[in-house]
Amino acid sequence: xRHRSLLLITTALTTGALTLTACxxxxxxxxxGEGKTTVVIGLDAPTTGELSALGLGIRNSAQLxxxxxxxxxxxxxxxxxLQALDDKALPNVGQQNATKLAGNKDVLGxxxxxxxxxxxxxxxxxxxxxxxxxxxxxxxxxxxxxxxWKKNKRVRQFPTYFRTAxxxxxxGAFDGQYAWEKVKAKKAYVIDDQKTYGxxxxxxxxxxxxxxxxxxxxxxxxxxxxxxxxxxxSKVKSAKPDLVFYGGEYPASGxxxxxLKDGGVTVPLMGGDGMYSADYIKLNKKAQGDYASSVGKPVxxxxxxxxxxxxxxxxxxKEPYEAYGGSTYDSTxxxxxxxxxxxxxxxxxxxxxxxxxxxxxxNKVTFDGVTGKVAFDKYGxxxxxxxxxxxxxxxxxxxxFSAPFKEFDKS
Amino acid sequence: MSELPQQLANGLIxxxxxxxxxxxxxxxxxxxxxxxxxxGEIFMVGGFGALSVYLALPTGTSLALALPVMLLGGIAVSVxxxxxxxxxxxxxxxxxxxxxxxITAIGLSIALQQxxxxxxxxxxxARVFPQFKGRALDILGATVQRGDLFVLIAAPLCMIALxxxxxxTRSGRAMQATAQxxxxxxxxxxxxxxxxxxxxxxxxxxxxxxxxxxxxxxGEVQFRMGFIMGLKAFTxxxxxGIGNIYGAMLGGVVLGIAEALATAYVxxxxxxxxxxxxxxxxxxxxxxxxxxxxxxxxxxxxxRVADRA
Numbered sequence: 001x002r003h004r005s006l007l008l009i010t011t012a013l014t015t016g017a018l019t020l021t022a023c024x025x026x027x028x029x030x031x032x033g034e035g036k037t038t039v040v041i042g043l044d045a046p047t048t049g050e051l052s053a054l055g056l057g058i059r060n061s062a063q064l065x066x067x068x069x070x071x072x073x074x075x076x077x078x079x080x081x082l083q084a085l086d087d088k089a090l091p092n093v094g095q096q097n098a099t100k101l102a103g104n105k106d107v108l109g110x111x112x113x114x115x116x117x118x119x120x121x122x123x124x125x126x127x128x129x130x131x132x133x134x135x136x137x138x139x140x141x142x143x144x145x146x147x148x149w150k151k152n153k154r155v156r157q158f159p160t161y162f163r164t165a166x167x168x169x170x171x172g173a174f175d176g177q178y179a180w181e182k183v184k185a186k187k188a189y190v191i192d193d194q195k196t197y198g199x200x201x202x203x204x205x206x207x208x209x210x211x212x213x214x215x216x217x218x219x220x221x222x223x224x225x226x227x228x229x230x231x232x233x234s235k236v237k238s239a240k241p242d243l244v245f246y247g248g249e250y251p252a253s254g255x256x257x258x259x260l261k262d263g264g265v266t267v268p269l270m271g272g273d274g275m276y277s278a279d280y281i282k283l284n285k286k287a288q289g290d291y292a293s294s295v296g297k298p299v300x301x302x303x304x305x306x307x308x309x310x311x312x313x314x315x316x317x318k319e320p321y322e323a324y325g326g327s328t329y330d331s332t333x334x335x336x337x338x339x340x341x342x343x344x345x346x347x348x349x350x351x352x353x354x355x356x357x358x359x360x361x362x363n364k365v366t367f368d369g370v371t372g373k374v375a376f377d378k379y380g381x382x383x384x385x386x387x388x389x390x391x392x393x394x395x396x397x398x399x400x401f402s403a404p405f406k407e408f409d410k411s
Numbered sequence: 412m413s414e415l416p417q418q419l420a421n422g423l424i425x426x427x428x429x430x431x432x433x434x435x436x437x438x439x440x441x442x443x444x445x446x447x448x449x450x451g452e453i454f455m456v457g458g459f460g461a462l463s464v465y466l467a468l469p470t471g472t473s474l475a476l477a478l479p480v481m482l483l484g485g486i487a488v489s490v491x492x493x494x495x496x497x498x499x500x501x502x503x504x505x506x507x508x509x510x511x512x513x514i515t516a517i518g519l520s521i522a523l524q525q526x527x528x529x530x531x532x533x534x535x536x537a538r539v540f541p542q543f544k545g546r547a548l549d550i551l552g553a554t555v556q557r558g559d560l561f562v563l564i565a566a567p568l569c570m571i572a573l574x575x576x577x578x579x580t581r582s583g584r585a586m587q588a589t590a591q592x593x594x595x596x597x598x599x600x601x602x603x604x605x606x607x608x609x610x611x612x613x614x615x616x617x618x619x620x621x622x623x624x625x626x627x628x629x630g631e632v633q634f635r636m637g638f639i640m641g642l643k644a645f646t647x648x649x650x651x652g653i654g655n656i657y658g659a660m661l662g663g664v665v666l667g668i669a670e671a672l673a674t675a676y677v678x679x680x681x682x683x684x685x686x687x688x689x690x691x692x693x694x695x696x697x698x699x700x701x702x703x704x705x706x707x708x709x710x711x712x713x714x715r716v717a718d719r720a
Binding site for chain 1: 413414417418421422424425528535536537539542547554556628629630631633635636639670671674675688689690692693
């Protein structure tokens with residue numbers, strides 16, 4: 001009896017599931033009143049929690065791109081909708097979100113996530129579902145080029161994954177070069193937070209700084225949840241560096257920087273884009289003089305970004321666009337352009353295998369975006385290696401120097 | 412070795428904070444044999460209580476003036492939450508199997524975290540806690556922040572007051588009696604329910620003091636801060652001998668100093684380089700705990716007690 005009832009339930013469930021799938025398949029269901037097709041763009045970012053300042057800027061900027069595409073009727077016959085999910089900066093939540101979005105047939109691509117660690121958990125889901133995943137902020141090289149990129153054995157990992165942010169390899173090297181040439185530091189102390197992003201950034205910094213002749217006077221690893229760094233500070237102090245480099249994010253580096261200065265280490269702290277947030281300065285009363293790099297040029301300085309900034313203000317978002325606003329706008333726009341190409345190639349209609357076509361189209365997308373020219377190389381990385389170094393001045397980040405890393409020496 | 416005084420000071424300050432929180436674990440355990448895992452969150456809400464008081468004061472109030480009021484605010488919130496937890500979460504389960512209140516404690520801990528996360532203004536992010544201005548002080552070769560002086564003064568004062576209370580007052584002696592044998596204590600006319608509430612309240616008050624110290628030291632309070640601090644303080648309580656108030660403070664200080672020294676010196680031992688530094692400090696702290704428990708299962712100052720069951 002037990003067996004039979006189990007069989008019955010299984011059959012019933014399978015039939016039910018099949019019926020539901022049939023309901024969800026592309027038909028007239030997703031057409032709205034005016035005969036337009038709705039395309040949903042998924043968004044995954046930490047909109048709550050410690051990194052929410054960055055995450056909310058990402059969500060708002062994606063919303064802005066979607067609204068503008070709809071207003072300008074960017075793709076004829078298609079209305080875009082944003083479905084924003086919160087990943088709380090947790091890999092498992094990111095994976096659940098990706099699965100949830102993949103289950104909705106109208107979703108043709110996901111913008112996000114913020115954290116490289118979260119991206120690792122979402123990539124597989126995106127590949128299995130042929131669903132484009134484009135991150136405005138992930139910088140870990142492994143995500144696109146595989147774990148052996150250091151040995152120069154670069155292999156594209158996921159055909160569905162793209163990003164508009166430059167990798168840590170480039171950014172860390174930029175930081176190393178900037179520290180040596182512009183800050184004129186000779187001795188650096190390197191600290192990382194043991195997370196994917198922090199370790200990668202710190203090791204690229206170390207390599208470049210040492211290559212140029214700088215001395216690494218010590219390395220240290222901390223836990224990203226720690227807020228008491230006094231013991232580490234005392235070690236740094238006795239190593240007497242000219243600069244402390246931190247691979248990690250602002251919730252920890254804010255208190256770290258303050259405790260360094262409180263503890264008598266008066267040299268600046270330098271970090272990557274994970275530190276480039278207004279909250280870093282809010283959490284840290286002694287941020288004056290600290291450095292952070294971020295991908296792209298400061299949007300305020302780009303003529304191409306004037307419109308974006310004006311639109312963002314006009315849209316009346318409560319939160320600022322933060323470090324990845326411009327990059328997110330470009331990511332979302334790249335996805336919209338890919339949909340546009342696919343629709344135009346198919347006589348103004350979405351093809352049945354829209355997801356696959358969009359992924360293919362992503363490789364060929366090219367346009368002038370907020371942060372510069374947007375295009376992707378054979379790994380899915382952005383071809384734009386522009387990076388900017390910022391320094392805290394009077395309670396705000398001031399842009400000091402921008403260059404594409406490859407042309408650093410020429411400028 | 413010039414780093415040594417500084418690292419000892421770092422460890423002492425951190426350890427004093429652990430110790431203050433550990434008092435709460437140890438007192439409650441000593442009397443009702445309950446590990447109140449929500450105690451870390453009682454510490455956390457105390458920090459938010461103190462911050463709320465500071466924000467309610469007119470802007471520009473000097474921190475030195477505000478501090479006593481903030482301290483009272485922090486203690487009040489912690490104690491209120493502590494007593495409410497005892498009344499509504501633990502008392503109904505008294506006499507239930509030990510696992511039930513333990514699971515309740517974990518649930519309560521999550522509920523308190525989420526409550527701050529959801530309802531405290533901007534509680535989803537770290538909130539900035541006021542800090543003393545001015546240069547750090549140089550004491551015996553160690554740099555000590557002005558804010559850290561608070562815990563260095565508050566912790567011994569609290570311990571003296573608690574020692575006096577337990578040994579000399581009527582309620583304190585009633586507390587000792589309840590800890591030794593609750594049934595007999597009841598027969599002697601002691602209102603054990605009141606004593607249990609008192610133990611929760613004192614533990615919570617100490618957590619409130621620790622929360623203010625934590626805020627002054629790190630410059631922020633956030634809804635997750637109770638988890639790690641609570642876990643460390645619990646470790647300190649076990650290390651010192653759970654049930655013993657002086658043991659809790661000693662355990663805290665030993666743990667704090669062990670962490671600081673492990674960060675600083677383990678990597679200097681030949682062959683141990685990869686096991687040193689901040690990343691491994693918690694590992695060494697727990698290695699120490701295991702060693703102590705192997706050699707002295709009752710903890711540093713704990714007494715060997717006959718099994719009650």
